[in-house]
Amino acid sequence: MTFLERTTDVRRFRHWPGHIEADYIYTSGIAGETFFRELRENGRILGARCPQCGTQWLPPKLFCETCFRETTDWVEAPATGQVEAVSVVHVDAKGKPLDSPEVWALIRFAGFKGGFVHRLLVDPRKARAGLRVHPIVKPRSERVGAITDIVGFGP
Amino acid sequence: MRKVAVVGAGMTLFRRRLQETGKELSFEAARMALDQAGVEINDVEAVIHGTAPDAFDGVHMKGEYLADGSGGARKRYMRVFTGGGTGVFSAIAGWWHVASGLADVALVVNEEKMSSCQPHPQSVFAYIWDPILDRPLKPNLVWIFAMEMNRYMTVHKIPYEDIARVAVKNKRNAAGHPCAQLADANITLDDVVNSEMMAWPVRRLDISPPSDGAAAVVLASEDVVRKRKMKEHAAWIKGVGWCIDSTMWTDRDLYFPEYVARAAKMAYRQAKIDDPRKQIDFAEPYDPFDYKELHHLEGLGLADKGKAGLMTREGVTERDGDLPVCPSGGLMGVGNPIAATLGIKIGELYWQLTGQSGKRQIPNEVRTGVCQAWGDLMQFGSVMVMGT
Amino acid sequence: MTSRITKWPGVELGRKEIETGKVTSVRYRPDAKFAWSAGEAMSRFLAELQEGRMIARTCNGCARILFPPRMFCEECFRPTDAWVYVRDTGTIETYSISYLDTDARRITEPILVGVVSVDGASPKMGVMHYFGEMTKDEVRIGMRVKAKWKPREERVGSVLDIEYFRPLREGEG
Numbered sequence: 001m002t003f004l005e006r007t008t009d010v011r012r013f014r015h016w017p018g019h020i021e022a023d024y025i026y027t028s029g030i031a032g033e034t035f036f037r038e039l040r041e042n043g044r045i046l047g048a049r050c051p052q053c054g055t056q057w058l059p060p061k062l063f064c065e066t067c068f069r070e071t072t073d074w075v076e077a078p079a080t081g082q083v084e085a086v087s088v089v090h091v092d093a094k095g096k097p098l099d100s101p102e103v104w105a106l107i108r109f110a111g112f113k114g115g116f117v118h119r120l121l122v123d124p125r126k127a128r129a130g131l132r133v134h135p136i137v138k139p140r141s142e143r144v145g146a147i148t149d150i151v152g153f154g155p
Numbered sequence: 156m157r158k159v160a161v162v163g164a165g166m167t168l169f170r171r172r173l174q175e176t177g178k179e180l181s182f183e184a185a186r187m188a189l190d191q192a193g194v195e196i197n198d199v200e201a202v203i204h205g206t207a208p209d210a211f212d213g214v215h216m217k218g219e220y221l222a223d224g225s226g227g228a229r230k231r232y233m234r235v236f237t238g239g240g241t242g243v244f245s246a247i248a249g250w251w252h253v254a255s256g257l258a259d260v261a262l263v264v265n266e267e268k269m270s271s272c273q274p275h276p277q278s279v280f281a282y283i284w285d286p287i288l289d290r291p292l293k294p295n296l297v298w299i300f301a302m303e304m305n306r307y308m309t310v311h312k313i314p315y316e317d318i319a320r321v322a323v324k325n326k327r328n329a330a331g332h333p334c335a336q337l338a339d340a341n342i343t344l345d346d347v348v349n350s351e352m353m354a355w356p357v358r359r360l361d362i363s364p365p366s367d368g369a370a371a372v373v374l375a376s377e378d379v380v381r382k383r384k385m386k387e388h389a390a391w392i393k394g395v396g397w398c399i400d401s402t403m404w405t406d407r408d409l410y411f412p413e414y415v416a417r418a419a420k421m422a423y424r425q426a427k428i429d430d431p432r433k434q435i436d437f438a439e440p441y442d443p444f445d446y447k448e449l450h451h452l453e454g455l456g457l458a459d460k461g462k463a464g465l466m467t468r469e470g471v472t473e474r475d476g477d478l479p480v481c482p483s484g485g486l487m488g489v490g491n492p493i494a495a496t497l498g499i500k501i502g503e504l505y506w507q508l509t510g511q512s513g514k515r516q517i518p519n520e521v522r523t524g525v526c527q528a529w530g531d532l533m534q535f536g537s538v539m540v541m542g543t
Numbered sequence: 544m545t546s547r548i549t550k551w552p553g554v555e556l557g558r559k560e561i562e563t564g565k566v567t568s569v570r571y572r573p574d575a576k577f578a579w580s581a582g583e584a585m586s587r588f589l590a591e592l593q594e595g596r597m598i599a600r601t602c603n604g605c606a607r608i609l610f611p612p613r614m615f616c617e618e619c620f621r622p623t624d625a626w627v628y629v630r631d632t633g634t635i636e637t638y639s640i641s642y643l644d645t646d647a648r649r650i651t652e653p654i655l656v657g658v659v660s661v662d663g664a665s666p667k668m669g670v671m672h673y674f675g676e677m678t679k680d681e682v683r684i685g686m687r688v689k690a691k692w693k694p695r696e697e698r699v700g701s702v703l704d705i706e707y708f709r710p711l712r713e714g715e716g
Contacts, residue, residue: 010578010580011578013580013581014580014581014585014586014589014590014700015578015579015580015581016286016287016578016579016581017576017577017578018286018290018576018577018579019574019576020210020279020573020575020577021278022210022213022272022273022278022279022572022573022575023272023273023278023570023571023572024271024273024570024571024572024573025270025273025561025568025569025570026213026271026568026569026570026571027174027175027176027270027271027556027561027566027567028176028566028567028568028569029174029175029176029178029179030174030175030176030179030554031179032176033174033566033567036567037567040567061178062175062178062179062182063178063179063182063186065223065228067196068182068185068189068195068196068226070186144564144567145564145567146567146569166551167551167552167553168551168552168555169553170555172555172556172557172558172561173553173554173555173556174554174555174556174566175552175553175554180553183552183553184552187548187552191548213571213573270556275647277647281645286577286579287579287581287585287589287702288585288611288670288671288702289671291701291702291703292656292671292672292673292703293644293645294645294656294671295641295643295644295645295646295647297639297641297643297647298639298641298656301641302637302638302639302656302657302658303637305638305639305684306636306637306684309637309684333548333551334551334553352642353641353642353643354639354641354642354643355639355640355641355642355653355679356639357639367553401617403611403613403617405658405668405669405670405671406609406667406668406669407667408636408667409637
């Protein structure tokens, strides 16, 4: 087989099949622990502020990326944020068509650097940048301290 | 090439499981190193991050992921990875940046969060084996260490006790290290000799544990050291070396690490050392298993082939001996968060040479030290010589 | 260390704290499947194993007979030259007696495994494999061994077409 003769399927030739099995547990970390706990207990979204430059980070980080110092202050995010960009998705992660399209967006909050990528709970035909949205959070009994405690963002 | 010094170091605790994310671990170690060096993040012109397989932390493109935690956001940044060799190799990559003139101040940050991998990092470690030649045999990684240890013991007729003594020395030494995971001031030779047999000849207490942790060092050029009056807490990099062998480990005689010897030769030539046993005052070779300390001492030319075990037996390698080896407690005593072992190899050389090792300080004056790391499938050696 | 440092960063966690949800975490299981292309050398190697033979490659640059075979010589860094069969006998170079299986679980009957340098190839050219028909007290470096092949119909083109290496008997090889 030379470079001129190509195949896209390695399984046509002698190969050794296998899989790489791995399983992971990711801790939320020091900053993440506070963020997820607050989300779970009180349904509130917290950011962190750098005492040196005043930048407010969402999601909160243990350290300010610019000053490289520990962020020490917790600040609650405003009740509403603004959609910066949207995408309407028609296939799932494996490429299979979805029953109905999903809307995903990057949502920013005034005064904060960063934001969230999350579901946008609007009709796909109405999805656009600029929409003012607020987080829709699961009832307390269903919240576990994960990003999915937020169902999505809606107008 | 310019002269380069280590001017500060930092590390986190080494533990089986830490709560911090990889980014947070990187930040903690890097912040400490910067504070110790008296340098700010804006002074840093290049950041070098060392971290072992993405598969341990379970984040693809782990180097990029950890960049912000390492102070690398919007900076000249690179990630290096040579398996277990990363602990010294990343500092060598840092040295390239400063020695060449590309940066006056560089920050080297190494991180490992092995606890993410379930049920045990061994699950992904095992993928280092060749898929066609080795993996069908369902090997356990301990087998390859056992085979190397067996070959080393058989060729030189080394009794097991001589090897077990290294575990005792290092775990006792680690009692003086504030970050140590497996320190044991009271461990005895019997404890090691009677520990559970894993894969003959390797027993449980011959092996270092998987760990989470991070470490960092700050490198500065001669000019910066002079201008900022850092001489008091500076230790100079005198020589660097590295070498890799092929993965066809079944084609090699494992009794001697040829690639470590070549890396050492490169470093010694740069450091103008032609009689290492006389000119080196102390050593931090890589000791993920106790026999590896001896194996590497021979590779580093600090002991004749087959004779390193005698040195432990005679107390030569104790902290108050003629050639202290692993005064930090090594991987055996402090822990093995792969790349973050930077803290007990480069870090230990730095702290010893600047008199900052506290309870672990070697009583005799030390002016020149050598540290070494080792990685991949019995393939890679990285060596650094540092001095006052 | 620097006597100035009193607190070393790092918050230790026990396994229970994660399992009981005392700290938040996310679980994820990537599902990566692979078909590793055997390539030129290994394809021939596996095909020959299925026929009950071991094959190597020669390098005229360094006059070595390379086993397992490869299409390039890593010493001379040039393509290798020809196929040549080697014997299915050899010598134990090193071994381990393992009480751990591949998942690090303890087993009571140890696995004997090691490296065999193969007759007909350059010295020390070897493969890793199991050892059988010998006890853990009998296995030793330097022992002469021979491959025990699976019956033809059970061979599939794998290193496991050899069941294990066993002691060479009188009059063999």
